Amino acid sequence: MEPRSSAHTDTFTRDRLPPPGQWPRLADLGYPDRLNCGTELLDATIGRLGPDRPAMRDANGPVWTYGQLRDRVDAIARALTDDLGVRPGNRVLLRGPTTPWLAACWLAVMKAGAVAVTVLAAHRPPELATICRLARVRYALCDARSVADLARAGVPGLRITVYGGDGPDDLRRLARRRTGPFEAVATAADDVALIAFTSGTTGRPKGCMHFHRDVLAIADTFSAQVLRPRPDDVFAGSPPLGFTFGLGALVVFPLRAGASALLTDWGGPRRLLADIAAHRISVLFTAPTAYRAMLPELAGYDLSGLRRCVSAGEHLPAATWRSWYDATGLRIINGIGATELLHIFIAAADDAIRPGTVGLPVPGFTARVVGADGRPVPDGEPGLLAVRGPTGCRYLADARQTEYVRDGWNITGDTCVREPGGYFRYLARADDMIVSAGYNIAGPEVEEALLRHPDVTEAAVTARADAERGQVVVAHVVLRAGVPRGAATAAALRAFTKSEIAPYKCPREIVFHTALPRTPTGKLQRFRLRPGAPERGGPAPGGF
Known part of the structure; x- marks a missing residue:
């Protein structure tokens, strides 16, 4: 799939895409050539369902409606472009706790045609400096509570704009001066929207570049066809927005569906249970360890609003699935995904769930199990998981592209078995297999x-x-x-x-x-x- 004409005046990311011959084979979902995912997630949803619906909330503050969210996003986008000088294609680093303001900053970066690089609170100054160097980040929007480590990173030329503080140049203060609609940049569907970095703990971190159409693709495949959210749903979960698991679960999926989300940091199993009860959470995303940790704490919490539970990021033991089902009557949707493919690509829901397996390829994706030579192995034999669909791996100027993408397939590094009937059973990460x-x-x-x-x-x-x-x-x-x-x-x-x-x-x-x-x-x-x-x-x- 050849790149379309870009709207980026800063062509850094376009220039550092792998050669098209090294891309995975991508499924075409029929999106138009010009597409801005921020506009689609916010303005298009308002056009369908109106501006007065609840959109985002934190643990203590008032609910933001879709109209209020759009007003704040547009004001931030104006501040980005008019006050800070951000231009289409510039990379903007985002750092802070999971709040509606962090999500609004991400959406504003999308509408401004820039490239979001969202990092974690766990990242320390050397890691932040490495990410900024690799992505050539010159702008950052940072929660006042998270600015110290970013400042200590000492990134040359980095302009840090704080939000949630009391300084004269605080982003919220700048945004209050900017009223009226913001005309989003008419980005190409395959302009880079975000760079998600994998960990640098085992070597140089890899930047995974994802397009505007990719952001919509994860909502229109896994969310729309497996999760099947409703406009009255309230989403919540433990993953931070610096992980693509959290970005999809808490921003992209609810906004695409016209639903709302509780945006707050992980505070332990009791805090999560209290939030589920207090805010009538109906769709929950977290890891298997959190489901296990909540099990002995369930008494006294009203979970009657909860209807969807999703687990990913780690193997879900069948015993945990069954214990949660026995205690709550809810079937956990187990999924497997990767930063390189943005979100979940194998899962199953409702009657299709088989505890102990991950599930079936999400509609739009295909998967198989291959040997070291790249050829499919028979059902029942372990091998490497190979996946392709509408999203896929495109590393930022990284020779490891050819390790992850082979013959048009994404080789995820997971060892799996494909069982008769097409279900996939996860065994281990390839580097976690033990030969004794x-x-x-x-x-x-x-x-x-x-x-x-x-x-x-x-x-x-x-x-x-x-x-x-x-x-x-x-x-x-x-x-x-x-x-x-x-x-x-x-x-x-x-x-x-x-x-x-x-x-x-x-x-x-x-x-x-x-x-x-x-x-x-x-x-x-x-x-x-x-x-x-x-x-x-x-x-x-x-x-x-």
């Missing part, structure tokens, strides 16, 4: 067995080098309060896992922890548990 004495062992399978033990609240499995076996399985376990950490408990857990799975898969070593390292969305960071891992890392690879 010639056996292939999927770490998540061992974790799931350990989690079935009543004394285990969290589990992670890694490999340790072994002279005799090549690798051996090491289990990292968090125990229920009051259970002693010692040789007797370790022996009991090993005996239990041998009754659940084949003995060769069982851990030879068990290490007890008070907590396991996770990303802000609850994704397990196994790499931080491996021998020689740094004490602190950023978000897990694949930051979805």
